[in-house]
Amino acid sequence: MRPPTAKLLDRLIVLAATLILTARQYSLPNEQLWIGLVGGRSYILLILLTIIAIFGAFTPFQDLATRRLIDRRSAIRQQVLVHYGQMLKVSQRIRPPLDLADLGLHVWRIRRSFRHPLKGHLKRVATYRLGSAPTTRAFAPPKGVGVVGLCWERNEEVHVDVAAIASACPTEAEYEAFRAREGDAAVMRFPWKEFQRLKHRGAVFASPIRNGHGKFIGCVSVDASHGFTTLDTRAFWREINQVCVLIGHDRFRSL
16 A cells, blocks of 8 residues: 555544544434444444544554555665666676766656656656766656667667767767668667767666556666677676566556
8 A cells, every 4th residue: 555545544534533423423313323323332432532543643554554665665776776786797897997886777757747748758767876977967858769768669678889879970960961871760869969968878778667568667777988888788688677677566666
């Protein structure tokens, strides 16, 4: 049970007990009914008052649901960190060496907004990185834009060697020629200026998070400044996909 649902249940119990006491006070719907129900058993009224006091002051169901959520959230995050640690081991093979704080793992979820009210966009809901640098830049792509947007569009794993594109296309003219030759998806449907803003993440990988019906509901992405070929291994993908399965089963509740 989620905390908001548990909170509602606590309030409904208080409301029900209050309505019963009010009805007894004013003999609703009639006095005979209450004589038959309560009679000389005044302890029933005391029980109702106790219920109102306990559920009004301590909200036990909400408290229990919150503690369970905290425990589950801690367990999920520990498992994510275990898989992230395995990814870091793979990244240590990159040459020149990758800074330990460089590798970032991000969790994305479909959200609706005023700008994208129907199809929605991807919102970053969690980031795992061993440090505050490089700074995470604002990015909330619609379907088909960016590596995560392509992952959404195809509902499958997507990886892009961004550093190779940047090296091959140092000017806007070369970039547009590459786009015309290879197609929009080859440059993640980024215009030149947006590509320049985001090209610092030279190796990007994304895998879908699906619900029980196989529908895309979000994705996990991992990025680094370089080292695409070294990271693009079965072992690395296995860790990414394990995180996707973990979060998919949890349905984002613990993030």
